[in-house]
Amino acid sequence: MPPVPGRGLGLFLRGAGVSPGIGAGPVRTLAGAVPEPPVGARHGGDAAAEKAAAAAALEAVAADLEERGERAAALGNKDGQEVLGAQALMARDPGLADGVAAKIDSGLAAARAVFEAFGTYRDMLASAGEYLAARVSDLDDIRDRTVARLMGLPIPGVPVSDTPFVLVARDLAPADTALLDPELVVAFVTEEGGPTSHTAILARTMGVPAVVALAGAMELAEGTRVLVDGAAGTVRIDPSEDEVRTARDASAARAALLRESTGPGATKDGHRVPLLANIGGPKDLDAALHHGAEGVGLYRTEFLFLDRATLPSDDEQERAYRTVLEAFPEGRVVVRTLDAGADKPLAFLPPPGEEPNPALGERGLRMARAYPDVLQAQLRALAAAASGLPARLEVMAPMVTDADEAAFFAKACRAAGIERPGIMVEVPAAALRARDLAAEVEFFSIGTNDLTQYACAADRQIGGLAPFQDPWRPAILDLVAMTAGPAADAGRGCGVCGEAAGDPALACVLVGLGVTSLSMSAPSLPLVRAALARHTLDECKRAAAAARKARTAGEAKDAARAELPLLAELGL
Missing domain, CATH: 1.10.274.10 (PtsI, HPr-binding domain)
Structure with a gap:
C-alpha cells in the first residue's frame, strides 16, 4: 500500500502524470458524494x-x-x-x-x-x-x-476557498474540471481515471498539473500540504520549501528543454522514429499539429458513426477523412476502420445478440465481415479522400486474430484502391503468429491497451486489477518483441498506438524492441521526442533487453531506467 499521511514526512505517492507542471498547496477534497439509491426502491403507484x-x-x-x-x-x-x-x-x-x-x-x-x-x-x-x-x-x-x-441532495462540486489549494477526488467530472480556476486550483489529483479521460484532456488544455490513478489519494487528510508533479506523476506529502523550490526550478528547466526539442522523432544517433498522434476526428488536429505530430498513427473513425440512426454517407465520410489527410501533406495518416460491435451498438446495424463478455465478442473486423457493405463504403470513402493528396494513407483493421482475417482485409482494401492495408495487433494470437500475418499486410500497429488486457485476462476498467494492466509487464514486452521481429524480417513497419507509446521511458524501450513508429495523445509528444533525442539506439536496445529479463513490471521499469540515464534531465 502506498504511504499516506501520518506515516512520516516527505513520503511519495505515485500515479499517472497526465498534465505537466508543479503545484503545491493544502489538500481540499471534492465535496458531496451521491449515495446509491436503495436497491429495489419502489414508487407509490403513480x-x-x-x-x-x-x-x-x-x-x-x-x-x-x-x-x-x-x-x-x-x-x-x-x-x-x-x-x-x-x-x-x-x-x-x-x-x-x-x-x-x-x-x-x-x-x-x-x-x-x-x-x-x-x-x-x-x-x-x-x-x-x-x-x-x-x-x-x-x-x-x-x-x-x-x-x-x-x-433532494446537494450536487457534487469543487470546494470553495479563498486561498490556492490542491483538489483531490476519487474522480473529477468534466462539469467541475472545465470551470476550475487555475489561480485557485494549483493542481489536482484523482484516485481513478486515466490519460484519455476528459478530466485529463481538460487539465492539459487548461495547463493545470494533474496526476490520476493515484492509489490512496482519498486517504490524504484535508489540509495536508502536498507537492504535485504532473509530469513525473508524483505527489510528495508535507514537502519542505526547499523541495518545492527545487521542483519548480526543475519543471522550468524541463519546459525549456522541451521547447528546444523540435523536429522529427529520432534517437540521439539519428535513428528515425516517426512520432504520430492518436485522434478521434478533425477536431483533434489543432492539438496534434501544435505538439509537433508528424502524422496520425491512429484515427478512430467510430466517432463518425456513433449516435446516428443511419450510416454516414460516402460524401460525409470522405470530407472527414480528407480534412485529416490535408493536415499532413508530408506525413502519414493511419486510419482504423470502424471498431464496432455488441459493446459499441450502432442503430443502423442489428445487434449480434446477447453477449456475456462483449470485449471478447463480435467486434472490430469480426463485425465488418458480418456487414461487408459497411466496410466497403468506408474503404471507398477513404480511397476517394486520399485521391490527389500527397499524404500517405494507411488503413488498418481492429481485432485481427489470424492470417486468414488479415488476408481478407488486405484484399478488401486493395479492391477499393487502398495500397497500404495493415492490422492492429491486439489479440495475443496475432502477436504469437506475427510471421504469418506479416505476409498478408503492409504494416502492424500494436494496441498495447487491449493487448495487455487480453494477455493478462484483466478487464482494464476494474481498478482492483490495475497491476495486471501495466504495459511494463515483461510478458507484454515479449509480445511486442515477438511482433516487431517478424515485421522487420518481412520488411514491414511495426508501430505502437496504445498509450504505452506516450510513456517516455517505455517509448525508448519500445524502440529498442524494434518498434518503428510511436503514436500517442498529442500532449505526450514533446516529452517522448526529448527522451528519444537523449539516448542512442543501442541504449534503447540495452534498456529493452534489461526490461525483458526482469520478473515484474516494477523491476522492468527500474532496469530500463538504469540504461537510460538522461531521463533525469527531463525530471523523469
Whole structure:
C-alpha cells in the first residue's frame, strides 16, 4: 500500500502524470458524494408522476451542463464547452429516457430507475475500448447529478476557498474540471481515471498539473500540504520549501528543454522514429499539429458513426477523412476502420445478440465481415479522400486474430484502391503468429491497451486489477518483441498506438524492441521526442533487453531506467 499521511514526512505517492507542471498547496477534497439509491426502491403507484420527475431532472442536468459550457467558453475554454455539450446530449439521449421509463413502469422509484438505466449504458462504454471507456466518468457524473436532484441532495462540486489549494477526488467530472480556476486550483489529483479521460484532456488544455490513478489519494487528510508533479506523476506529502523550490526550478528547466526539442522523432544517433498522434476526428488536429505530430498513427473513425440512426454517407465520410489527410501533406495518416460491435451498438446495424463478455465478442473486423457493405463504403470513402493528396494513407483493421482475417482485409482494401492495408495487433494470437500475418499486410500497429488486457485476462476498467494492466509487464514486452521481429524480417513497419507509446521511458524501450513508429495523445509528444533525442539506439536496445529479463513490471521499469540515464534531465 502506498504511504499516506501520518506515516512520516516527505513520503511519495505515485500515479499517472497526465498534465505537466508543479503545484503545491493544502489538500481540499471534492465535496458531496451521491449515495446509491436503495436497491429495489419502489414508487407509490403513480408511474406517470415518477417518469415526469425523472425527465425533468435529466433536462435540468442537461441545461445546467450547457450553462456551465457557456461559462467555460467565456473563460476561453472552448474544449470544456465541447465536452459539456457532449454530456448534455448524453443526458437527453432518447434511448436513455426510454430505459428509465421502462424501469419506472416495472415499479422502480425514479432515482433507482435512473441509477439502473445508466448502469446499462455504463457497462457498454466500459467494455468499448480505451477511448470510449474513458467516458464512463462522464456518464457517472450525469447519473449522480440526476439522482441528487431526485433525492433532494446537494450536487457534487469543487470546494470553495479563498486561498490556492490542491483538489483531490476519487474522480473529477468534466462539469467541475472545465470551470476550475487555475489561480485557485494549483493542481489536482484523482484516485481513478486515466490519460484519455476528459478530466485529463481538460487539465492539459487548461495547463493545470494533474496526476490520476493515484492509489490512496482519498486517504490524504484535508489540509495536508502536498507537492504535485504532473509530469513525473508524483505527489510528495508535507514537502519542505526547499523541495518545492527545487521542483519548480526543475519543471522550468524541463519546459525549456522541451521547447528546444523540435523536429522529427529520432534517437540521439539519428535513428528515425516517426512520432504520430492518436485522434478521434478533425477536431483533434489543432492539438496534434501544435505538439509537433508528424502524422496520425491512429484515427478512430467510430466517432463518425456513433449516435446516428443511419450510416454516414460516402460524401460525409470522405470530407472527414480528407480534412485529416490535408493536415499532413508530408506525413502519414493511419486510419482504423470502424471498431464496432455488441459493446459499441450502432442503430443502423442489428445487434449480434446477447453477449456475456462483449470485449471478447463480435467486434472490430469480426463485425465488418458480418456487414461487408459497411466496410466497403468506408474503404471507398477513404480511397476517394486520399485521391490527389500527397499524404500517405494507411488503413488498418481492429481485432485481427489470424492470417486468414488479415488476408481478407488486405484484399478488401486493395479492391477499393487502398495500397497500404495493415492490422492492429491486439489479440495475443496475432502477436504469437506475427510471421504469418506479416505476409498478408503492409504494416502492424500494436494496441498495447487491449493487448495487455487480453494477455493478462484483466478487464482494464476494474481498478482492483490495475497491476495486471501495466504495459511494463515483461510478458507484454515479449509480445511486442515477438511482433516487431517478424515485421522487420518481412520488411514491414511495426508501430505502437496504445498509450504505452506516450510513456517516455517505455517509448525508448519500445524502440529498442524494434518498434518503428510511436503514436500517442498529442500532449505526450514533446516529452517522448526529448527522451528519444537523449539516448542512442543501442541504449534503447540495452534498456529493452534489461526490461525483458526482469520478473515484474516494477523491476522492468527500474532496469530500463538504469540504461537510460538522461531521463533525469527531463525530471523523469
